[in-house]
Amino acid sequence: MxxxxxxxxxxxxxxxxxxxAITRSFNYTMEKHGYLPQHPLVIRRAVGWGDRNLLKPFVxxxxxxxxxxxxRRHHRLSLLEYSRLIKGVRRVLGYLKGKNYRLAVxxxxxxxxxxxxLRQLKLNGYFAYVLCADRLKQGxxxxxxxxxxxxxxxxxxxxxxxxxxxxxxxxAARRAxxxxxxxxxxxGIKNEIRAEKPYRMIRNILVLKSIL
Numbered sequence: 001m002x003x004x005x006x007x008x009x010x011x012x013x014x015x016x017x018x019x020x021a022i023t024r025s026f027n028y029t030m031e032k033h034g035y036l037p038q039h040p041l042v043i044r045r046a047v048g049w050g051d052r053n054l055l056k057p058f059v060x061x062x063x064x065x066x067x068x069x070x071x072r073r074h075h076r077l078s079l080l081e082y083s084r085l086i087k088g089v090r091r092v093l094g095y096l097k098g099k100n101y102r103l104a105v106x107x108x109x110x111x112x113x114x115x116x117x118l119r120q121l122k123l124n125g126y127f128a129y130v131l132c133a134d135r136l137k138q139g140x141x142x143x144x145x146x147x148x149x150x151x152x153x154x155x156x157x158x159x160x161x162x163x164x165x166x167x168x169x170x171x172a173a174r175r176a177x178x179x180x181x182x183x184x185x186x187x188g189i190k191n192e193i194r195a196e197k198p199y200r201m202i203r204n205i206l207v208l209k210s211i212l
Contacts, residue, residue: 001179001211003158004101004159004161004212005102005159005160006102006104006149006150006153006155006159006160007096007101007102007160007161007212008103008104008105008106008149008162009103009105009164010105010106010162010163010164010165010169011117012048012107012109012165013047013164013166014163014165014183015086015089015123016083016084016085016086016089017083017085018117019040019043019044020082020084021083022054022075023040023043024078024082025075025078026038026043026055027043028070028074029055029067029070029071029074032067033063033067033070035059038058048140048166049139050108050133050139051068051071051075051110051113052064052068055067072110072113076113076116079120080116080120083120084121085123086205088205088206092205092206092209093126094126095209096208096212101212102128102153102155103126104127104128104129104149105129105130105132106131106132106140106145106146106149106162107130107131108132108133109133110133110134111132114130128153129152129153131145131148131149131152132145133145140169140172141167141171141175142172143172143173143176143177145172146172146173146176146178157176157178160178160179161173161181161199162178162179162181163180163182163183164180164181164182164183165183165184165185166193167189167192167193167196170193170196170197170198171196173198174196174198179200180196181199181200181201181202181208181211182198182200182201182202183201183203184201184203185203
């Protein structure tokens with residue numbers, strides 16, 4: 001991938017393990033509004049589409065706005081305590097920045113929570129640009145979020161790669177006309193990821209050092 005100059009990353013499941021924080025906030029919200037708590041694996045499979053879509057299948061439509069408000073209040077604190085950097089991430093980001101790649105984040109997570117994570121885990125200095133779905137009309141798998149970042153850096157399709165962990169990441173990259181590298185171990189199921197035909201699937205994010 002010699003022509004790559006822009007590397008765009010998903011956040012949850014790719015760079016950061018915030019599943020414990022999400023699970024705690026989710027089940028707190030369920031109990032607060034009179035719903036049954038869910039198993040962590042059920043919650044994990046629902047992650048990736050934004051927090052409103054995370055809650056939507058589990059609460060009545062009339063309760064959604066109140067539940068979302070409860071979730072967000074709890075989640076601000078939960079993220080601070082339970083977010084963890086995925087092993088190898090800091091080494092990879094340091095390596096790529098040292099090689100003068102431009103690094104950006106494209107996430108369906110709301111901007112305020114993405115900023116909390118990046119600040120808490122001391123990742124801000126690696127990224128030249130962060131764009132989240134709440135600043136756009138449509139989030140992933142729509143390609144707008146990737147296309148906007150590409151325009152920000154005047155980067156062409158052959159110069160850009162997207163790193164994620166879910167089928168929607170691979171789909172968003174494909175629809176944007178760029179290559180996707182998917183790191184297994186996040187929220188995605190391998191067969192579903194393969195159906196989106198990413199450029200590569202890797203088990204460990206450290207493999208990026210040899211690919212790029």
